[in-house]
Amino acid sequence: xxxxxxxxxxxxxxxxxxxxxxxxxxxxxxxxxxxxxxxxxxxxxxxxxxxxxxxxxxxxxxxxxxxxxxxxxxxxxxxxxxxxxxxxxxxxxxxxxxxxxxxxxxxxxxxxxxxxxxxxxxxxxxxxxxxxxxxxxxxxxxxxxxxxxxxxxxxxxxxxxxxxxxxxxxxxxxxxxxxxxxxxxxxxxxxxxxxxxxxxxxxxxxxxxxxxxxxxxxxxxxxxxxxxxxxxxxxxxxxxxxxxxxxxxxxxxxxxxxxxxxxxxxxxxxxxxxxxxxxxxxxxxxxxxxxxxxxxxxxxxxxxxxxxxxxxxxxxxxxxxxxxxxxxxxxxxxxxxxxxxxxxxxxxxxxxxxxxxxxxxxxxxxxxxxxxxxxxxxxxxxxxxxxxx
Amino acid sequence: xxxxxxxxxxxxxxxxxxxxxxxxxxxxxxxxxxxxxxxxxxxxxxxxxxxxxxxxxxxxxxxxxxxxxxxxxxxxxxxxxxxxxxxxxxxxxxxxxxxxxxxxxxxxxxxxxxxxxxxxxxxxxxxxxxxxxxxxxxxxxxxxxxxxxxxxxxxxxxxxxxxxxxxxxxxxxxxxxxxxxxxxxxxxxxxxxxxxxxxxxxxxxxxxxxxxxxxxxxxxxxxxxxxxxxxxxxxxxxxxxxxxxxxxxxxxxxxxxxxxxxxxxxxxxxxxxxxxxxxxxxxxxxxxxxxxxxxxxxxxxxxxxxxxxxxxxxxxxxxxxxxxxxxxxxxxxxxxxxxxxxxxxxxxxxxxxxxxxxxxxxxxxxxxxxxxxxxxxxxxxxxxxxxxx
Numbered sequence: 001x002x003x004x005x006x007x008x009x010x011x012x013x014x015x016x017x018x019x020x021x022x023x024x025x026x027x028x029x030x031x032x033x034x035x036x037x038x039x040x041x042x043x044x045x046x047x048x049x050x051x052x053x054x055x056x057x058x059x060x061x062x063x064x065x066x067x068x069x070x071x072x073x074x075x076x077x078x079x080x081x082x083x084x085x086x087x088x089x090x091x092x093x094x095x096x097x098x099x100x101x102x103x104x105x106x107x108x109x110x111x112x113x114x115x116x117x118x119x120x121x122x123x124x125x126x127x128x129x130x131x132x133x134x135x136x137x138x139x140x141x142x143x144x145x146x147x148x149x150x151x152x153x154x155x156x157x158x159x160x161x162x163x164x165x166x167x168x169x170x171x172x173x174x175x176x177x178x179x180x181x182x183x184x185x186x187x188x189x190x191x192x193x194x195x196x197x198x199x200x201x202x203x204x205x206x207x208x209x210x211x212x213x214x215x216x217x218x219x220x221x222x223x224x225x226x227x228x229x230x231x232x233x234x235x236x237x238x239x240x241x242x243x244x245x246x247x248x249x250x251x252x253x254x255x256x257x258x259x260x261x262x263x264x265x266x267x268x269x270x271x272x273x274x275x276x277x278x279x280x281x282x283x284x285x286x287x288x289x290x291x292x293x294x295x296x297x298x299x300x301x302x303x304x305x306x307x308x309x310x311x312x313x314x315x316x317x318x319x320x321x322x323x324x325x326x327x328x329x330x331x332x333x334x335x336x337x338x339x340x341x342x343x344x345x346x347x348x349x350x351x352x353x354x355x356x357x358x359x360x361x362x363x364x365x366x367x368x369x370x371x372x373x374x375x376x377x378x379x380x381x382x383x384x385x386x387x388x389x
Numbered sequence: 390x391x392x393x394x395x396x397x398x399x400x401x402x403x404x405x406x407x408x409x410x411x412x413x414x415x416x417x418x419x420x421x422x423x424x425x426x427x428x429x430x431x432x433x434x435x436x437x438x439x440x441x442x443x444x445x446x447x448x449x450x451x452x453x454x455x456x457x458x459x460x461x462x463x464x465x466x467x468x469x470x471x472x473x474x475x476x477x478x479x480x481x482x483x484x485x486x487x488x489x490x491x492x493x494x495x496x497x498x499x500x501x502x503x504x505x506x507x508x509x510x511x512x513x514x515x516x517x518x519x520x521x522x523x524x525x526x527x528x529x530x531x532x533x534x535x536x537x538x539x540x541x542x543x544x545x546x547x548x549x550x551x552x553x554x555x556x557x558x559x560x561x562x563x564x565x566x567x568x569x570x571x572x573x574x575x576x577x578x579x580x581x582x583x584x585x586x587x588x589x590x591x592x593x594x595x596x597x598x599x600x601x602x603x604x605x606x607x608x609x610x611x612x613x614x615x616x617x618x619x620x621x622x623x624x625x626x627x628x629x630x631x632x633x634x635x636x637x638x639x640x641x642x643x644x645x646x647x648x649x650x651x652x653x654x655x656x657x658x659x660x661x662x663x664x665x666x667x668x669x670x671x672x673x674x675x676x677x678x679x680x681x682x683x684x685x686x687x688x689x690x691x692x693x694x695x696x697x698x699x700x701x702x703x704x705x706x707x708x709x710x711x712x713x714x715x716x717x718x719x720x721x722x723x724x725x726x727x728x729x730x731x732x733x734x735x736x737x738x739x740x741x742x743x744x745x746x747x748x749x750x751x752x753x754x755x756x757x758x759x760x761x762x763x764x765x766x767x768x769x770x771x772x773x774x775x776x777x778x
Binding site for chain 1: 412479489506548551552553555556557562576629636639641642643644645646647648649650651652653655658661662667669670671673674675676677679681684685686688689
């Protein structure tokens with residue numbers, strides 16, 4: 001078993017989690033799956049556990065503990081329940097790297113626990129850095145832990161920086177597909193449906209991130225994530241809309257040279273690179289072909305219509321816990337939109353009002369993030385209720 | 390003076406040479422210019438020598454020796470004449486890296502001499518690898534010498550490989566602007582003038598390479614250069630026409646990920662990176678801006694009309710001295726076209742007839758390259774004379 005990487009996958013039944021398992025399934029000689037966790041999809045978790053035989057699984061929804069336990073009793077797999085168990089299993093000795101594919105704020109505490117235990121992180125949960133980038137990156141540095149980005153844009157930047165970490169970055173461009181509503185104006189967005197928002201032109205993803213893509217909050221969160229991952233100032237991060245999603249992002253160095261990472265949209269590639277860096281394993285993923293993409297186009301994002309993007313820059317400017325409040329508000333607002341309680345444009349309104357009204361704590365500690373997240377969610381929920389009335 | 394890199398520039402009065410001096414002028418703390426050489430432009434060589442105070446200069450045209458000697462007598466600069474002197478000055482102790490910016494086959498012997506003396510090479514003279522890639526790369530490996538490409542396309546590939554030299558290349562794409570005659574067919578090319586061929590849409594370069602760009606022989610030579618620089622098989626090298634010349638070339642790795650190096654067309658950037666690798670120095674070169682390039686387009690090269698490209702692949706297939714013969718023929722044919730002796734389409738015809746009729750020597754040594762180059766030039770000259778009659 002030596003030389004195999006011990007992998008924990010937090011959120012194994014989601015879009016990223018299942019694609020990560022595809023990567024592991026294709027490369028059994030490189031990985032040793034140790035941990036699988038799911039929020040509530042007990043059925044798929046059981047199926048995955050029986051196939052991959054991890055040391056332990058966690059089902060966060062405690063009401064499903066018995067079902068999972070009973071299904072796996074003969075398989076020599078430890079079964080735990082509850083969110084707190086996530087923080088335990090990531091510290092196992094056999095775990096070398098933790099893929100954090102949880103949705104939203106829930107990723108923060110397990111990620112911190114993994115870093116504290118010296119585990120490298122394959123970060124698919126951008127909210128961890130959005131909410132508490134200062135704390136997380138400082139702890140990672142102290143513990144000598146590497147954070148490998150899984151988001152396709154940040155993986156692109158990271159791939160472009162390989163071998164060049166000593167060369168100062170002048171600027172990065174995060175590319176954005178523009179989502180399903182690119183080119184629309186506010187009056188058109190007023191009555192768009194959840195079904196329309198969930199139809200992303202290029203990427204198959206979970207519901208939360210797909211809505212965030214449609215509202216450009218996702219790109220805003222990515223800007224904040226990039227700030228912490230690559231140690232950048234606000235004005236070093238630009239966003240460019242690129243509808244084909246072939247150029248996944250670009251770095252500009254101080255000599256003016258730019259490097260881009262490209263390819264067909266396929267999350268398995270950044271997932272795999274995060275798990276195998278600095279090596280690249282052969283794959284049978286479909287290859288990009290210029291004949292199918294005779295033009296690649298680029299345009300400025302419409303920051304007036306998709307105001308969430310500017311909110312993210314505002315949060316970085318404000319510092320402290322502003323991004324934490326923004327993220328908390330957005331999680332509530334997106335859920336309210338998915339539940340049919342608010343309109344699409346009200347997501348950004350709730351985000352802005354919440355961020356500007358909830359207290360901003362400077363030099364925050366973990367308890368401050370927890371507190372501001374709770375406060376922001378309560379504040380945003382109140383706004384949702386007012387609208388829904 | 391410690392930590393400064395000792396630089397020899399072969400061909401300092403040409404397009405690459407003068408731009409290299411711009412780079413050195415902007416970074417006096419990093420470079421110590423040791424050697425300047427020119428073919429026949431004594432006036433500019435003298436001016437450069439007085440400004441940069443190298444240890445030695447070479448004027449290849451011996452009839453200009455006295456003029457250069459007299460102009461520099463008070464400046465403590467050694468003055469040599471003749472092509473053989475190039476092979477001497479590159480071996481000076483103070484020289485760390487030799488920028489070979491000579492035109493054509495003339496670059497081969499001084500480059501071999503520099504490698505033999507253990508000097509790193511910044512290679513702007515692609516013909517050296519085209520003619521004798523097997524011999525040159527073998528010697529460089531034996532001597533522990535690095536060859537840093539200066540051609541923008543090969544620099545792009547090299548930049549994309551930084552930090553990834555251990556990862557197998559699946560494929561590279563060399564981009565081609567398509568030159569001034571892109572989209573034209575044979576009947577239109579029959580009567581194009583030298584003036585039209587010398588108008589490159591994106592790059593300011595010397596006459597030989599500009600004609601080679603118009604005929605796509607340049608891209609063919611680059612394909613062969615790439616084969617030797619990066620150790621590739623013929624079918625791992627593809628060419629894609631990209632009229633904007635912003636994406637300078639691309640690498641595809643075995644996981645399917647592609648990396649591209651991009652920027653405004655400016656040879657100073659690849660020249661500088663070849664001299665400063667692995668570091669990037671800050672520059673004030675104009676930056677690329679997406680707003681000025683809302684679309685980047687890509688198309689297949691027209692290999693029927695611009696048959697020189699296929700000749701290069703044929704030369705690689707034939708191996709031995711075939712590429713040497715092709716290059717020798719092309720140097721003669723391009724000069725004949727510039728002299729008004731032959732038409733544009735006859736360049737490729739002379740290249741093909743020569744390559745297929747001159748003897749092909751397998752496992753060639755230096756003397757074979759010299760012999761085949763002479764033979765091919767004589768053969769091609771004879772074809773020129775037949776046409777010019």
